[in-house]
Amino acid sequence: MSKAISLHNIARVKPNAKVDRGAGGWLVRFTRKGKQTQVYVGDHTHGGKAGSLKVAIRERDRLETRLKPAKVIRAERLLDPKRGAHLKSKVFLRNGRTSTYEYAEAVWSERPGEMTKRKFSVRKFGRKGALALARETRNKAIKKLLKRAK
DSSP states (O other), X not given: OOOOOOOXXXXXXXXXXXXXXXXXXXXXXXXXXXXXXXXXXXXXXXXSHHHHHHHHHHHHHHHHHHSOOOOOOOHHHHTOTTSXXXXXXXXXXXXXXXXXXXEXXXXXXXXXXXXXXXXXXXXXXXXXXXXXXXXXXXXXXXXXXHHHHO
């Protein structure tokens, strides 16, 4: 069995038969600090689909080492008490009646692209209490993340 090839940051660009049959290739893309870098590797100039894939993988590896992701977590932004803890409310319709659920929500990210949320009921803890618990929960989670990053 052959070894699986990792195609992260590589996408196939299929040729459009109506426009140009030989325009297929691979697109290598990276986004770092809000700026996108992309390189197109065409099949025609690299001896077909297999040859252009090898060149695209080499190009991806080269760009990956040159465009290293930022490992620094901006602690002052993460620990800002005005961020990540908010009062929210949802309105539900049950048996012809509307009811409102109020809560404080703490939000943070442990991994890129994933959001972690915790909710605290205003009915149970009061507005100030629920908001304080949300802020405290978020700050503890952020401090734990910062310890792991060191």
